Amino acid sequence: MAKGSDLDRVASVVLREMRNPILVLITVHALGIGGMVLIPGVDPDGNSVHMGFFHAFYFMTYTATTTGFGELPYAFSEAQRIWASICLYLSVVAWIYGIGSIIRLVQNPHFAQAVAQRRFAVATARITEPFVIICGFGDTGSLLTRGLSDRRIHGVVIDNNVERIKALALRDYDLKIPGLCGDAGVPKNLRDAGLERPECRAVVLLTGDDDINFKIAVMTRLMNSRAEVICRSTERIHEEQLNSLGSVVIVDPFETFARELVLALRAPTLHTLNQWLLGAKDATLERTVSYHPGTWILCGYGRMGRRLQGALQDQQVPTVVIDPNVEPSEVEQAVVGMATKANLLEAGMHHAAGLVTATDSDSTNLAILLTARSINPSAHLVVRQNHHENELAFNAASADLIMQPSLVTARRILLRLISPLIQAFLEHLEDNPELLRAEVYPSLRANLGTSRPVLFTLNTDARSAPAVIALIDGGSVLTLDALLRDPRNRDQRLGCVVLVLRRGQQRHMMPAASMALEADDELLIVATSDAERRIRTSLTDQYLLEYLATGVERSRSVLDNWLRA
Amino acid sequence: MNLEKVIFGFFVVLALTLNVAFVIGEIDDPQHHSVWILFTAIVVNLIATVLKIGDRSHIGALLLATALVADLQLIACASVWTIANQVLGVVSTEVTVGIVSLAAGALVANVVSVTMVVTDSLISGR
Incomplete structure (x- = not known):
């Protein structure tokens, strides 16, 4: 109904606006044609003749549009010429009025809004x-x-x-x-x-x-x-x-980032994996960034500063807050004032393990970063980037960790939209560091190497994986191992790892390759982009999937099957 | 009294009356059917059509549809006449009958249109 009413609205606005110009045009044409038929002309022999309706209509058509083919069928009499000039001016005015109305309508912002809204509704309905x-x-x-x-x-x-x-x-x-x-x-x-x-x-x-x-x-x-x-x-x-x-x-970007920072301090490997899965720039599994414990300095005690301070305190990490408006009684250690060199020295920058600049001004943050580095080059530097357009400056500053609220939020939401299983998986790993060290890391390293990871979910339902359903319904067993083989050469594995298999309420973290798929399973897979494409193809191609499962490539031709039978 | 309603009613009824004026007479006698009346009937029908445009109600849509039918039939009628007269050079009895029948079809559409306008105003009681 939404579409219909919008279409109605736009169409009826156009028609209502155009009603008067069209009426004027019809009247002018009717007048002109009527006049041309009434006024007598002269034929080459000198007889008085009247123009027919067809000729009058033809004359008006090319005169009104200012095409002007001349005086047809015979040269006009003076009376006809007078009438023709009147017709010409009348029709030009009528056309200008009509075209002017259309232009006025198109320029009307409300009309433009109605058209845009309708286009939007149509485009949305097409999805x-x-x-x-x-x-x-x-x-x-x-x-x-x-x-x-x-x-x-x-x-x-x-x-x-x-x-x-x-x-x-x-x-x-x-x-x-x-x-x-x-x-x-x-x-x-x-x-x-x-x-x-x-x-x-x-x-x-x-x-x-x-x-x-x-x-x-x-x-x-x-x-x-x-x-x-x-x-x-x-x-x-x-x-x-x-x-x-x-x-x-x-x-909450600040909450999310506070959690990430704590994770980086407490479980550097998991933090690296997290960054890598999130698709953060220059995050690789080869290099783990670990932060040594010690005193951390927090510059800025606004919304983000408070969250960070709370999170660090929960982890028993000693913190010093530098802020012009901080109440010394609020935090364990505070330096009241701007984060100048003197104040940084007073806060103990010389022997601090790390520094977080969390003010809401990008230039201040970068300035503090430079000062801090000049005092203590070995300290970890974490910087808050407020505006996306300042990216180049922040990249040049080469901080250990850049916290960009918009990016943190966008990534968190994106992961949530790809699958809620990702969060569950990461939380599971947090509780089971052994699984991370012994299974997840080696498996990811072996299968994906240094290529950029693509996270995606697969549902084995009839809509998105018809071939899988057909195979299972046919009584065959399809293991994870078979699904993840390379369709070009069955002896090779595709570059991918199944992180989670959800079956009903049950979640299998890092499921074994021998596990058989069932209908309505949900798989969370991390793969190279090439592997992702190949897996998606085999989900809809039954012949390909059968080859992967059994190693026998069945003929696709009906005739061939019949001949072999 | 609403001037807009007067103009609207005027053109809708005039379209019908002019249509009757053209159709009436022996069906095969060109003398009984004036080209001037056909011309004015077409013009008035076109104006009536434009007046019906833009009404989003159900009855408005039906009125527009009947007006379009009448226009189509009358323009077809004029085209047949023009082609017979200008291209073939002769208006035979069969052609005259065809022209008047087409106009009679338009007449039915106009009758439906006027009936709807009258019924609508009677029902709304204003």
Whole structure:
């Protein structure tokens, strides 16, 4: 219905606006034709003749459009010429009026908005696969959209900033990402974005306004209870409000980063794996970045500073906070003031293990970084990057860890959208360091090497893996090992590792290769991009899958099968 | 009284009356069917069509449909006449019958249209 009403609206606005110009055109033509037929002309023999309706119509057609084929069928009489000039001026005015009306209509911002809204609704309705609605297209939104498009997950964007939507249209995404300029808190816009459709799997709230985020979360719960709500939030109060709605996933960039930093201090191997899976730049499994214990200095005690201080304190890491507004009673050790060289020295930069610059100004953060490095070159330097456009400067600063809230949020949400199993897997590894050391690491190193990992999930259901279902229904056994062999040469394995196999409520972490697949399993796989493509092909190609499972390549031709039988 | 309604009613009824004026007479006698009346009937029908455009109600859509049918039949009628007259050079009895039958078809569409307008205003009671 949404499409229909939008189409109706645009079409009826056009027709209503064009009604008067068309009436004027019809009248002018009728007048001209009538006049030409009435006014007598003269034929070459000097007889008085009247033009027929057909000739009059023909004359008006080429005169009104200013084509001007001349005086047909005979040279005009003076009376006819007078009337022809009147017709010409009348029709030119009528055409200008008509064209002017169209231009005025097209330039009307409300009309343009209605057309854009309709285009958006049509583009959204064309998406037949599961998709995600992204509300807010700032730094985080655009990073997330890029990630989704790279993983072939469809997305739809709503933002109230015209410039951002224009920018979206110019991005070279692999998928077509429709964008609407409008308030995401308005239910009509959400409906046009496809919120009510069963294919809508999640709504991501990145508007930067907690009230609007909350409003969209409520709308989503009401309009589509199956869709997952993922919300970025940095305020504790707001998080409680959202939590009361139930089943809302809250991503707090500062919280996430605090957890990552603690992980880096406590379990460097797992942290490296985490970074590598997240697709962080220059993260490899070959090199583990470990942070030695000692005193950490925190510059900036805002929202991020507080989270970090709390997380470090929980790990019994001694911290010194430098901030102009910090209450010395709040933290275990504080230096009140800006992070100048003198204050850094006072905080004990000489023998500190590491330093985190967490202010909300990028230039301050970089300046502190440079000062700190000049005092103690061996200290770990962790820096907060606030704006994505400053990336080049931060790369040049070569800090040990760059914390970019928008990137952290986008990655966390992307992983969540790829599969909630990833988080479960990482948590499992945190509790079982032995599994990580003895199984996960060697397996990943052997199968993927240094290539960039692609994380994806596979569902063995009839829709996404028809060949698997056909094989299992046919009574054959398909092991994980068989599925992950190279279709070109069955003796070789593809570069991939199954991290988790979920069957119903049960989760098998690092499942054995001999495990047989069943219908409706969910697999979390990390693979090279080449391997991912090959696995996806064999899911739909039954002959290929049979070859992988049995080593015998069955003929695809009916005739051949019949001859052999 | 609403001026818009007056104009609308005027053109819808005029389309019907002009159509009747053209169709009436012996079906095969060209003398009974004036080309001027056909011309005005087409113009008035076109204007009535444009006036019906843009009404999003169900009855508005039906009215537009009947008007389009009438336009189609009348324009076909004029085209047949023009081709017979200008291209073939003779308007035979068969052609005259064809022209008037096409116009009679348009007449039915116009009757339906006027009936709907009248019924609608009676039902709405205004």
